[in-house]
Amino acid sequence: MNKTLIACALLMLAMTACRTAVNTVENADTIGVSNIIEDKRVVTDGTLKRRVDVTAINDRTAANGFKQIQIQLTNRRNTLQTIFYTVEWFDADGMKITTAGGGWTQQQFMARESLYIVLTAPTINANDFIIKLVEKPR
Amino acid sequence: MNKSQIITVQCLLVATFGMMTGCTTAPTRIQAGGPTAVTTMGVDLADFKNTAGAMVKELLVHPAIANFSQQNGGKLPALNVGKILNKSDINIDMGQIAGRINEDLLNSGTVELVANDAGARDANAQDAFESDKKNNNAGKADFYLEGEIMVLAAKEGKLREKNYTFQMRLNDRNRKTRWQRSVDIGKQRRGGGVAW
Numbered sequence: 630m631n632k633t634l635i636a637c638a639l640l641m642l643a644m645t646a647c648r649t650a651v652n653t654v655e656n657a658d659t660i661g662v663s664n665i666i667e668d669k670r671v672v673t674d675g676t677l678k679r680r681v682d683v684t685a686i687n688d689r690t691a692a693n694g695f696k697q698i699q700i701q702l703t704n705r706r707n708t709l710q711t712i713f714y715t716v717e718w719f720d721a722d723g724m725k726i727t728t729a730g731g732g733w734t735q736q737q738f739m740a741r742e743s744l745y746i747v748l749t750a751p752t753i754n755a756n757d758f759i760i761k762l763v764e765k766p767r
Numbered sequence: 768m769n770k771s772q773i774i775t776v777q778c779l780l781v782a783t784f785g786m787m788t789g790c791t792t793a794p795t796r797i798q799a800g801g802p803t804a805v806t807t808m809g810v811d812l813a814d815f816k817n818t819a820g821a822m823v824k825e826l827l828v829h830p831a832i833a834n835f836s837q838q839n840g841g842k843l844p845a846l847n848v849g850k851i852l853n854k855s856d857i858n859i860d861m862g863q864i865a866g867r868i869n870e871d872l873l874n875s876g877t878v879e880l881v882a883n884d885a886g887a888r889d890a891n892a893q894d895a896f897e898s899d900k901k902n903n904n905a906g907k908a909d910f911y912l913e914g915e916i917m918v919l920a921a922k923e924g925k926l927r928e929k930n931y932t933f934q935m936r937l938n939d940r941n942r943k944t945r946w947q948r949s950v951d952i953g954k955q956r957r958g959g960g961v962a963w
Contacts, residue, residue: 693833730819
């Protein structure tokens with residue numbers, strides 16, 4: 630009897646953990662056209678990739694010539710995930726451009742949620758970028 | 768005390784010593800505001816950097832800044848930091864937020880900053896005096912970065928939550944707000960510590 634109760638309690642706990650999953654509804658014929666760019670990936674943490682993944686990156690150039698990128702990050706699990714991300718920008722000579730703002734940002738994702746992060750290049754010369762993702766170090 | 772008891776006591780002493788030394792670690796340099804930094808219930812460095820970054824990325828491409836030069840014969844917009852009110856319950860150094868926004872805007876090459884440091888002001892005042900000018904336009908800004916920082920607190924049982932709102936505005940000389948952005952930072956902790 631006790632074992633059945635414990636099993637039920639564990640099952641209920643597991644079910645409550647799945648409650649935060651995100652459902653979405655969008656217009657079927659999307660009007661906006663994204664300029665999805667090809668990317669090159671280096672995965673050193675397979676566990677993180679299985680949890681939160683960069684689904685797509687698209688870009689555009691603003692009227693004053695500044696490059697903007699939009700990163701779509703997706704939580705692939707049925708549980709809350711928290712990660713850190715940062716974006717580093719580089720000029721035409723491949724030199725990193727340092728900024729006072731930005732840096733590592735902690736981001737929480739609901740289960741199965743996709744988040745869109747828009748970033749602007751820090752100077753008109755910044756064209757290349759690297760997105761870094763990491764789990765909270767324990 | 769027999770031999771085995773002596774060995775046991777010696778082992779315990781060594782283990783205790785080992786545990787005590789294990790409790791202390793030498794200071795380590797970390798990435799400031801990075802993933803290994805301490806997250807507080809207040810506003811920490813990562814919050815300042817993230818908030819400034821979130822605002823700069825919009826200001827860089829906002830028409831008020833982006834089109835100013837084109838509309839004013841190539842002149843870059845001059846920016847001055849106005850008042851940023853701290854309406855929160857903690858002491859916040861406004862330079863951390865305004866300074867970072869200014870720095871990134873200045874280094875982007877899209878704006879000029881009005882210097883309010885004593886040396887620059889004194890030198891400018893002296894030049895105005897020597898050239899017999901009542902005042903000059905050196906301190907005249909096209910835009911003023913102003914705003915406020917607010918806080919909302921909530922608790923439920925042992926769960927404590929604080930939400931800080933950084934609200935910044937770009938106002939022009941005609942008292943028109945050209946841009947406004949609120950960045951919210953939510954912090955939550957569980958437990959009955961002494962901190963709020």
